[in-house]
Amino acid sequence: MIEKKNIVKHEERAVLVGVIQKDQTEHQVKEYLDELAFLAETAGAVTIKKFMQKLAHPDSRTFVGKGKLQEIAEYAKLHDVSMLIFDDELSGAQISNIEKETNTKTIDRSDLILDIFARRAKTAQAKAQVELAQYQYILPRLRGMWKHLERLGGGIGTRGPGETEIETDRRIVRDKISLLRKRLAEIDKQAFTQRKDRGEFIRVALVGYTNVGKSTIMNLLSKSDVLAENKLFATLDTTTRKIVYENTPFLLSDTVGFIRKLPHHLVESFKSTLDEVREADILLHVVDIAHANYEDQIGVVNKTLQELKAFDKPVLTIFNKMDLYIKHTFDEWLEESTKEEILKDLKERWQDATQGNAIFISALERTHIDDLRTAILEKVREMYKIRYPYKTAFFY
Ligand SMILES: Nc1nc2c(ncn2[C@@H]2O[C@H](COP(=O)(O)OP(=O)(O)OP(=O)(O)O)[C@@H](O)[C@H]2O)c(=O)[nH]1
Ligand SMILES: [Mg+2]
The missing domain is CATH 1.10.287 (Helix Hairpins)
Structure with missing residues (x-):
């Protein structure tokens, strides 16, 4: 009989496995495995080792090659490993072959994400x-x-x-x-x-990769109390608040974060939650600029928005966690003028890429929040003018 269960148990000892395929670099796959470790941690498991293998094509039977699987099996036996987590989607047959040969429970990234969603x-x-x-x-x-x-x-x-x-x-x-x-x-x-x-209000939605600070920004802008924490997928349900800035009202929604390789079925079944994004008038795309892979993350979010057919909207890109970025990038003996130069270059690059629609803030330290408010207000007012050309005096 089929029954659903939490696959990952508390403090379970996990080994992660990633394959470097032909269009990927070792560095990229390392980052992917770091993210997989964060997912595992969110589900309650402890990562004790990561294995990588360069393979032009994954093995149809066991995904990784025979030798590598042997190595993993030996490691698992010696180190009391209770679970293997593969970064790529495995077929039912592959899971069963790998389990047989390693004698260890095996899941893939989709499984893990579904498990986290189920808990949340x-x-x-x-x-x-x-x-x-x-x-x-x-x-x-x-x-x-x-x-x-x-x-x-x-x-x-x-x-x-x-x-x-x-x-x-x-x-x-x-x-x-x-x-x-x-x-x-x-x-x-x-x-x-x-x-x-909800009537005629302009609707604004926070979108972005998971853990970038969407809920923190939501709380800051709306004085609401959405759960924000350093875990992936802290938010699953959409929260919507009415906000009024300088007599201009609008609705702000916080919604589920995106991640690379979000299981296809999950996107499909979360369709109605994601309607909030699809039906929004304006998107606030939040980016964690302190994350080593933030440019990749921007790409994943844009691709997901395209899949949702929500790409064709005005977007304000919020580069968040500037405090962390500064901490990671600068050390104390760097000249003040050099720091300014680096920051200026960074900002110019992204202003160019977003046609002037970039804002740089720290939601945690509350820096440049007024700039953010002003930028949102401007976009919302533009939208009211487009939507109700004869009614602009109605709101302000
Ligand atoms: N250093 C720093 N940390 C931040 C900043 N903004 C948010 N965080 C932290 O980042 C973590 C994730 O924040 P959330 O607001 O939960 O992120 P989210 O995008 O809503 O995440 P999900 O709902 O899980 O997709 C939390 O630990 C926040 O405290 C910031 O500007 N600087
Ligand atoms: Mg959130």
Whole structure:
């Protein structure tokens, strides 16, 4: 029988595995594994080792090569490793082959992200969305899961599952999927009506990679109390607040963060949460400028926005965590004038790239927040003028 469970247990000892494919550099894959370690930590596991292998094409049976898998298996045995986490998506057969040869539970990045989402989901909508994504993920992997249970002696006879058992499970999973879809459609209908009730207000949405500071900025701008913490996907549910600056009202929403290789099913089932982004008039794209891979992250966010068909909107790019950037980049003996030069270059580069729509702040130290407010206000007012050309005097 199929049941969903938290895959990652508290303090579990994990080994991470990444493959450097032909269009990737070793440095990039190292960063990806650092991010995977952060995901693992968010789920409650401890990373004790990372393995990388350069491979033009992943092995169809075991993803990494035979020799590497042997090495991983030996390491796992010696160091009491309870779980392998692969950075790339594995097929059901690959998971089952790897588990057999290493004798260690194996999951992939999508699995891990789904696990985190499942823990974080609080509202009925978020819970149903995650559950839907989980079942969709499981469906093509059922055969592998049966094999897995078989090896662990999990209540199945030595003969292994017959086609009928797998077919029964498939049917159960399909039924669950259609039930969840129905439930979500109902929640959607209510949410749509609620959104319609918001009237003529211009809608602004905070978007960005996970952990960049969206909720911190939301709290700062709206005096609300959204959970902000140094974990990935702290926010799953959308929060919307009405804000009034200088007699100009607008709605500000904080929403789920993006990440590279966000499981496809997750994006699909979070469609209604992401409607907030799709239906926004203006996007505030928050970037963690102190992150080594921030330019990659900008690319991932832009690509996700394109997939959501939300790319065609005015965007203000907020480069956040300037305090950390300065701390990482400058040391004490650097001349003040050199620091200024470096900062000026950085800012000019991004002002050029965003056609003058970049703001540099520290939400934590509250620097340049007034500039941010002014920039938002300007965009919101422009939008009111476009939207209601005869009504501009209405708001201010
Ligand atoms: N140093 C520094 N830390 C910041 C700044 N802004 C936010 N943070 C920290 O970054 C972490 C993530 O902040 P959140 O506001 O939760 O980020 P988020 O983008 O909402 O993250 P998710 O909801 O998980 O996608 C928290 O620990 C914040 O305290 C900043 O300007 N400087
Ligand atoms: Mg958040």
